[in-house]
Amino acid sequence: MAVRIFNLRNVPDDEAEAVRELLQQEKIDFYETPAGNWGMSVPALWLRDEALESRARALIAAYQKERQIKAKAAYEQQKVAGENRTIIDSLRENPLRFLIYMVIIAGLLYISTMPFLNLASE
Numbered sequence: 001m002a003v004r005i006f007n008l009r010n011v012p013d014d015e016a017e018a019v020r021e022l023l024q025q026e027k028i029d030f031y032e033t034p035a036g037n038w039g040m041s042v043p044a045l046w047l048r049d050e051a052l053e054s055r056a057r058a059l060i061a062a063y064q065k066e067r068q069i070k071a072k073a074a075y076e077q078q079k080v081a082g083e084n085r086t087i088i089d090s091l092r093e094n095p096l097r098f099l100i101y102m103v104i105i106a107g108l109l110y111i112s113t114m115p116f117l118n119l120a121s122e
Contacts, residue, residue, distance in 0.1 A: 003050045005030065006060055008043035015067065019045065022063055028056050 005023075008016050023030050028047065035043040047056055078084040091098045 001050055002031075002046045002048060003053050004042070004044045005047050005053065005056050006045040008032070008045065009035070018067075019060060019063065022059055023056060026055075026059060028052050028059075030056075 006019055020030075020032075023045070029049060029052075030045050030047050032045050033042060035041055047053055075084065
């Protein structure tokens with residue numbers, strides 16, 4: 001019976017490709033299901049042989065741990081170099097866009113809460 005080994009929904013393309021390559025290098029037989037035309041199906045990698053599940057999960061977990069370590073190191077490096085973006089950076093780069101977004105957010109909050117506030121005053 002087939003076993004879903006790796007969910008591909010919201011997974012970056014480079015990570016999905018790396019997991020595919022990892023499984024192929026280890027000669028683990030798998031197949032892939034797409035999300036379908038409307039994204040309703042389960043995009044995933046599936047094992048044909050459930051006896052390989054623990055080995056495949058261990059390989060994927062090791063890969064993801066390595067990827068996590070690299071991402072944290074890159075983030076720390078950007079932080080030390082002062083290259084990571086903050087809200088203040090966004091405000092400084094384009095203050096008009098930032099202001100427009102804040103007005104839109106305030107308008108949406110007003111529209112969504114006013115019916116309830118009007119009910120309370122009646």
